Amino acid sequence: MPFTNPCARSRPRAVWSFAAFMIVATMGADARSAEQSSATLSPQALQEIAELEAEIDRIEAGSLERLAAPPDNQVQQIELLGKLMLYDKQLSVNRNEACAFCHMPETGFTGPVSELNRTTGSYPGSVRTRFGNRKPQSHAYAPLSPVLHYNSAQGDLVGGNFWDMRATGRRLGNPAAEQAEGPPTNPVEMGLPDVACAVYRASQRPYRALFESVWGPQAFAIAWPDNVEQACERPGPATAGDPLPVHLSPIDRGRVGATFDQMAQSIAGYEASAEVTAFTSKFDAVLAKKAQFTPQEQAGYDLFRGKAQCNTCHRDGGPGEDPLLTDFTASNIGTPANPRLPYYGESRPDALGYVANPEGPSFVDGGVGSFLSGGHLLSQPSPVDARWLKLAPDNQARIQVPTLRNVDKRPYPAFVKAYGHNGYFTSLKMITHFYNTRDVLPRCPPHDAGEGTTCWPAPESTANMNASRVGHLGLSDAEEDALVSFMQTLTDGYTPLNRQ
Ligand code: HEC
Ligand code: HEC
Numbered sequence: 001m002p003f004t005n006p007c008a009r010s011r012p013r014a015v016w017s018f019a020a021f022m023i024v025a026t027m028g029a030d031a032r033s034a035e036q037s038s039a040t041l042s043p044q045a046l047q048e049i050a051e052l053e054a055e056i057d058r059i060e061a062g063s064l065e066r067l068a069a070p071p072d073n074q075v076q077q078i079e080l081l082g083k084l085m086l087y088d089k090q091l092s093v094n095r096n097e098a099c100a101f102c103h104m105p106e107t108g109f110t111g112p113v114s115e116l117n118r119t120t121g122s123y124p125g126s127v128r129t130r131f132g133n134r135k136p137q138s139h140a141y142a143p144l145s146p147v148l149h150y151n152s153a154q155g156d157l158v159g160g161n162f163w164d165m166r167a168t169g170r171r172l173g174n175p176a177a178e179q180a181e182g183p184p185t186n187p188v189e190m191g192l193p194d195v196a197c198a199v200y201r202a203s204q205r206p207y208r209a210l211f212e213s214v215w216g217p218q219a220f221a222i223a224w225p226d227n228v229e230q231a232c233e234r235p236g237p238a239t240a241g242d243p244l245p246v247h248l249s250p251i252d253r254g255r256v257g258a259t260f261d262q263m264a265q266s267i268a269g270y271e272a273s274a275e276v277t278a279f280t281s282k283f284d285a286v287l288a289k290k291a292q293f294t295p296q297e298q299a300g301y302d303l304f305r306g307k308a309q310c311n312t313c314h315r316d317g318g319p320g321e322d323p324l325l326t327d328f329t330a331s332n333i334g335t336p337a338n339p340r341l342p343y344y345g346e347s348r349p350d351a352l353g354y355v356a357n358p359e360g361p362s363f364v365d366g367g368v369g370s371f372l373s374g375g376h377l378l379s380q381p382s383p384v385d386a387r388w389l390k391l392a393p394d395n396q397a398r399i400q401v402p403t404l405r406n407v408d409k410r411p412y413p414a415f416v417k418a419y420g421h422n423g424y425f426t427s428l429k430m431i432t433h434f435y436n437t438r439d440v441l442p443r444c445p446p447h448d449a450g451e452g453t454t455c456w457p458a459p460e461s462t463a464n465m466n467a468s469r470v471g472h473l474g475l476s477d478a479e480e481d482a483l484v485s486f487m488q489t490l491t492d493g494y495t496p497l498n499r500q
Helices: 006-010 013-025 043-068 074-086 114-118 175-180 195-203 208-215 228-233 250-271 282-287 295-305 367-374 386-395 428-437 477-490
Strands: 149-151 156-158
Touching (some): 043 114, 282 477
């Protein structure tokens, strides 16, 4: 990757974060930035982001207080460590973006900024002018995904994390842990230039002692080079000439890798904890016979399992099977492209010379197929199994079936959530209407006011598109509403009225 701004290397951190902010604030004044004006954050988004950052700091501060008297049980220690890292903005290049920036509890651990969900669909990274290519998924229930494997009877790949399954779990036996190794060095997310920077930054944090007592005193016993601070302040990706800019001995490099794995395992441990993966929705209460659906919710559930066939992919459980509302396979349901993604405009070098999307407006998300054939442009936490290359054509444009747990969880009713891998859909009614009418309604002419109601744009890709169970369900408007009503029972934190 070409870097054309050599002065950034020596800039002190505070000045640099301020400079990053100014790039946003003065967008349009600078000639190069003007080319990316689609990546401007609106005043409303900036306001929500400021509140979000304060809330993340509050949660982190509250968790740090628990270090004074940490739990004595090792599982709970790992959960606490994981939470401390998930809310730690110091693990991003500009010290401004924790994992939680894109995954907060009040939205079911997905994108917490209504204005971004409504407009850009994707989220900006630690370098605030860089947006990713997809909508944040929920990290709850993600650790329950199996290690990615090929089920030859079914002819399907099953498991892994990420919309394209690329966090396979085959190296660590844990897809969510491998997932957690993606964001820190993803240039459009936390943006560190080297995984060693995540380990170095963690070694400077108050949770270091707890980490060492859980994972061993070797964890941070690393001879850091004198310039480690500066090397880690320069946003990634690293240059081809210096791919690992924190220069370490081979043994220290190995130790960094092992400690980074343990950081990721701790984060996955927290994601799997009852605080996050809770199974406390009304739906769970109904299954446990501690609550009853309303007639509309019941009608929706019956449709979900019956006429609408939703549970053929969003599995609602069965003998020996948790109701995770996904079967961890992948399908192409024909989601239209989301033209609001700033990613389409990220085809020119940014202020640091980085090009997020060389394909520009012609980018098509190839989903699982693209991961199998080429890895992932932005982050590649797991090695690709070359023997699966032959599966790529059958998996082109397929996207992993997401869990529907917490799909409606939102802090207030007018809060907008985005749905689908690219955030094209902005309400549950809209995506349900799409399942019902994709193949029935006409294609929208450009800028048609009826888009999403009386017509649909073309799918982003028709490769391997599911035409048997999706697209022409013959549901009435009231039946669509009933399905939405059922999905609203999947929000965790329900207290059954009759709980003793
Ligand atoms: C800038 C926003 C952003 C940040 C920061 C971020 N994520 Fe995500 N997260 C996303 C997006 C977008 C996806 C889907 C990406 C894809 O499929 O390519 C995702 C996917 C995930 C998933 C996959 C869920 C599943 O069911 O497969 C997990 C788990 C997750 N993130 C956890 C984390 C953790 C842990 C961190 C910090 C180490 C983090 N995220 C940082 C945006 C973000
Ligand atoms: C053939 C498998 C399949 C069937 C059947 C199916 N889905 Fe999905 N569902 C998916 C896939 C795959 C995605 C992700 C699509 C994408 O990102 O393009 C998805 C996404 C969703 C989402 C968005 C969730 C999120 O977090 O973004 C909702 C809501 C949803 N489905 C509801 C339903 C409902 C309701 C039905 C029945 C009417 C249904 N699905 C039937 C496979 C399926």
